[in-house]
Amino acid sequence: MIEQDVIIIGASASGLMCAIESGKRGRHVLVLDHARKPCGKILISGGGRCNFTNLDVSAENYLSHNPHFCKSALSRYTPWDIIALVEAHGISYHERSHGQLFCDDSARSIRDMLLAECQQAGVRLQMTTNIEHIEAIAHGFRIETNQGVYHCRSLAIASGGLSIPKLGATDFGYRLAQQFGLSVRPAVAGLVPFTWRHADKTRLAPLAGIAVDAVARTGQTSFRENVLFTHRGLSGPVILQLSSYWQPGEMVHIDLLPDVNLAMLLAERRQQASQQQLKTLLAQYLPKRLLAAIIAKACLEQTLASLSLKQCQEISEALHHWQVLPKSTEGFRKAEVTVGGVDTDALSSKTFECHDIKGLYFIGEVVDVTGWLGGYNFHWAWASGWCAGQYT
Ligand SMILES: Cc1cc2nc3c(=O)[nH]c(=O)nc-3n(C[C@H](O)[C@H](O)[C@H](O)COP(=O)(O)OP(=O)(O)OC[C@H]3O[C@@H](n4cnc5c(N)ncnc54)[C@H](O)[C@@H]3O)c2cc1C
Numbered sequence: 001m002i003e004q005d006v007i008i009i010g011a012s013a014s015g016l017m018c019a020i021e022s023g024k025r026g027r028h029v030l031v032l033d034h035a036r037k038p039c040g041k042i043l044i045s046g047g048g049r050c051n052f053t054n055l056d057v058s059a060e061n062y063l064s065h066n067p068h069f070c071k072s073a074l075s076r077y078t079p080w081d082i083i084a085l086v087e088a089h090g091i092s093y094h095e096r097s098h099g100q101l102f103c104d105d106s107a108r109s110i111r112d113m114l115l116a117e118c119q120q121a122g123v124r125l126q127m128t129t130n131i132e133h134i135e136a137i138a139h140g141f142r143i144e145t146n147q148g149v150y151h152c153r154s155l156a157i158a159s160g161g162l163s164i165p166k167l168g169a170t171d172f173g174y175r176l177a178q179q180f181g182l183s184v185r186p187a188v189a190g191l192v193p194f195t196w197r198h199a200d201k202t203r204l205a206p207l208a209g210i211a212v213d214a215v216a217r218t219g220q221t222s223f224r225e226n227v228l229f230t231h232r233g234l235s236g237p238v239i240l241q242l243s244s245y246w247q248p249g250e251m252v253h254i255d256l257l258p259d260v261n262l263a264m265l266l267a268e269r270r271q272q273a274s275q276q277q278l279k280t281l282l283a284q285y286l287p288k289r290l291l292a293a294i295i296a297k298a299c300l301e302q303t304l305a306s307l308s309l310k311q312c313q314e315i316s317e318a319l320h321h322w323q324v325l326p327k328s329t330e331g332f333r334k335a336e337v338t339v340g341g342v343d344t345d346a347l348s349s350k351t352f353e354c355h356d357i358k359g360l361y362f363i364g365e366v367v368d369v370t371g372w373l374g375g376y377n378f379h380w381a382w383a384s385g386w387c388a389g390q391y392t
Helices: 013-024 040-048 071-076 079-088 108-120 172-179 198-207 237-243 262-271 278-282 288-294 309-320 376-389
Strands: 002-009 029-032 051-054 093-095 100-103 124-126 131-137 140-145 148-157 184-190 211-218 221-229 233-235 252-255 322-324 337-342 360-362
Touching: 002 013, 013 029, 013 108, 013 148, 013 376, 029 148, 040 051, 040 108, 051 079, 051 376, 071 376, 079 108, 079 376, 131 172, 148 172, 172 184, 172 337, 198 288, 211 237, 221 237, 233 237, 262 278, 262 309, 278 288, 309 322
Parallel strands: 002 029, 002 148, 029 124, 148 360
Antiparallel strands: 051 100, 093 100, 131 140, 140 148, 184 337, 211 221, 211 252, 221 233, 252 322
């Protein structure tokens, strides 16, 4: 039997941040993970460059059943804190659009930074460890694994969500929460592409490769960024963002010309009796293949002068309010995050300890807090891990 002050399950962003902080406080910390190597998701994140935070982080960038839960942690561990750590390790980085910060070289430098900090704080990592059983005992927890039995006073669950199962994602954290009587909000794929319905596929799949700036909306939520057409459906940043809010069966409304008032433009040109064809005018704004998939060929070939007012309105409607009913999403196989997770009602927003189970903590993506695309999910992992590390 091995005695530890703190055991953390999950050797990635939130788990290692918690381990480092706890270790710095002089606690004996062991991190267990069933994967062969730590930080699997960090290495593939941000196209290999890890979008490790965002300059502008606030509660508005997160989805949760309790939108206030994340505020405390985000105010105590800010983007400047992770930037200071990154800079202390000599990692160069750059800002992309919307305040997103990426490593200049490779996501490996973020992994190396965490591992170096763990080493300095005396944290031990043990990989390829399957967790077989966990139970609460007097003053702590007993953990049975394929590598032996462990005791600890504090147990932090940092086992992430369900996205990318081939990287080792499991529902471990949710099952453990339920074992201890905590409720878990339904876990669904977020930041994930949509797939075409059969009826749309023949017409829209050939548009694969086209990317346009658009405003996309589902329900009351809208984002503006690029939409990317793929063979299987719709992707691109605006679609990924929207997917976290989308409910099956909901229509997605897309404004393909967010900077143009097309009804007014067509009305003006029509009055000027322009002999320009509609397709020539519209091709200044959108790819011809996309126009041909949305607007009837006969209409595209009409001159602007020959368009009726009703037609102008219909064309404007078709491009400003293009509607797509996705069949589904690509699911956890392609999702960047899981929406839902361990119900925040069960946790302290200050310590991340369960209100009713002393010594048990949940941090990172396993918790029902999900960030937008743009570095917000790593920031949540850092912030929740750092806060829990002050108490574990
Ligand atoms: C392709 C991709 C790209 C991404 N890019 C970005 C980005 O650029 N910026 C951003 O902010 N976010 C990004 N994300 C999201 C981000 O990676 C996660 O939100 C973040 O890694 C969550 O950290 P975590 O420590 O909570 O969980 P994870 O990083 O998922 O780590 C969980 C750990 O727990 C271990 N584990 C799971 N089950 C068990 C078990 N049963 N027993 C033992 N160990 C277990 C896993 O092996 C893993 O090491 C991306 C995600 C994906 C999939």
